[in-house]
Amino acid sequence: MKDIRRQVSLQCPTCGKTDFQFDEPEGPSGIVTCASCGRQLRRDELESYNSELIEAAKKEVVSEAKKELEQMMHRTLRDAFRGNKFIKIR
Ligand SMILES: [Zn+2]
Structure with a gap:
């Protein structure tokens, strides 16, 4: 299975911008500093600002996984029926 992360x-x-410095401590309440404009905010705040991006990436992963699964099933079916001239799987 290919990497779909x-x-x-x-x-x-x-x-x-997407360059940040992550200050200690790590985790949701860690302070993140933007390397470009110097804005500081908490890690969980940054993630909530980016929730749309994160959701979009999640959806993409799910649809990739579905596609991959369908291909696998298709291959399995094709192999199962290989040699059977009455059934043709496209
Ligand atoms: Zn910035």
């Missing part, structure tokens, strides 16, 4: 680049709500 997606990486989401979080965007700064102020300038839209």
Whole structure:
């Protein structure tokens, strides 16, 4: 199965850039600093600003997984019926 993971680049709500410094401690309440405009916000705030991006990436992964699964089933079916001249699977 191919790799269908997606990486989401979080965007700064102020300038839209994706370079951040993640200060300790890590985790949802860690402070994130935008490398471009210097805006500081909490990690969970940054993620909520980017929730649409994250949701879109999730949907993409799900649809990729479905596609992959369908192809696998198709291959399995095709192999199962191989040699049977009465059934043709396209
Ligand atoms: Zn910024």
